[in-house]
Amino acid sequence: MSKPEDRPDHVTAAILVIGDEILSGRTKDRNVGHIADVLTAVGIDLREVRIVADVTEDIVAAVDALRRRYTYLFTTGGIGPTHDDITADAIAAAFGVPIDVDERALALMRPHYERRGLPLTPSRLRMARLPKGSELIENSISAAPGFRLENVVVLAGVPSVMQVMLDAVLPSLKTGRRMLSQAIDVNVPEGDIADLFAAHQSAYPDVSMGSYPSFSATGLRCQLVLRSTEPARLEEASASLRETLAGLGYLAAP
């Protein structure tokens, strides 16, 4: 049984969160959890996340490392109109391509701003600057688009805007075999089941297994999560583990 990450059709991803405000604690990131959920649902295996400051060299270094290692790299943040929004320039630098105002982006933004009586100031025009070769990603909330350059998908940092951009770009991405999971709630602390759980993992090396402790009113408990892209194999591993735990009286009441 091969591990999912060894399959030739395995699709992987990383996220790069860009923003001083996350590192200072001012803003609590909510994008990683959302993107993780969405990617898992479509069979894209999120392997790594990085958060870096609004510093060009740091962004370029991370983009360079991550885009070579994974099928896709998603970035969030730093595509607004102010001087600290440097993501598009950093992406252009990472790819070694020029960046300039894109007429397609302008065409999307102009009617949105006209309707609201807002002038297209030089700083707003910054949001229409895209690295050469980019495809636009629609922003149904505030018009200024995200973009995709090769395998790098550049999204906004504001969660609502990020989410509509992600929905817009998703159908154009290669997706993989969906990772399925089963969770088993156990009524004893994980130290009590760790040995049998490790033996079970050894018996099913192609099914990924993790244990997550929790504190309940009745004391320490844990949840065992089994994951696989193969429904039959996942069912077999889960059923046999459930049977073992039931025999020991360790299954939590449903």
Added chain:
Amino acid sequence: MSKPEDRPDHVTAAILVIGDEILSGRTKDRNVGHIADVLTAVGIDLREVRIVADVTEDIVAAVDALRRRYTYLFTTGGIGPTHDDITADAIAAAFGVPIDVDERALALMRPHYERRGLPLTPSRLRMARLPKGSELIENSISAAPGFRLENVVVLAGVPSVMQVMLDAVLPSLKTGRRMLSQAIDVNVPEGDIADLFAAHQSAYPDVSMGSYPSFSATGLRCQLVLRSTEPARLEEASASLRETLAGLGYLAAP
């Protein structure tokens, strides 16, 4: 005026979050935001965060890169009793030191487990295994300690346990000049103030300035955040920006 990161007494940090459950979306990370707040409050400059899976090579590579680049590296997750808890072994591998059951850790754990009538199974003993040369970090909740090896601080993944460990280790760390901040709420979208804000940043290159958009009932607004370790300089930059914005009628009602 020098930038804070150029000072010799500047203290930096990175966080490495370890866990498949964060990357799959099953668990939403709450530790990064908390650690960011705590570090900012004591003048440690968080520069980078990475999240990696429960894969030894990935953990070792990240530990190796981050511990050399920053004053401190904080890790969270992967120090429980089950087979997917591989952080301590990965840290030992990254440092090239042996790992074994530590008598000091055992001495902390034994009374805790005895009081609860829980046997110290081989898997629970895994939590007493520490890389050679580690200092223990007290865990006032569930006894199994965190540890520190040189500049790497290894914390639990369960938020409540991580927090008591962080509180326990903090007094032993070198701290820096506290980063102070002032926030200015503006009643227009950031596109309207981006040009004057960029000019203000150029006038005060030693004060870090960011703009964060928000949607309110009355439309688009934004918050400008100025940050510096120098109280007088921060006050000067903030007062002069407030004056400019007030003159334009752009200050939001308090």
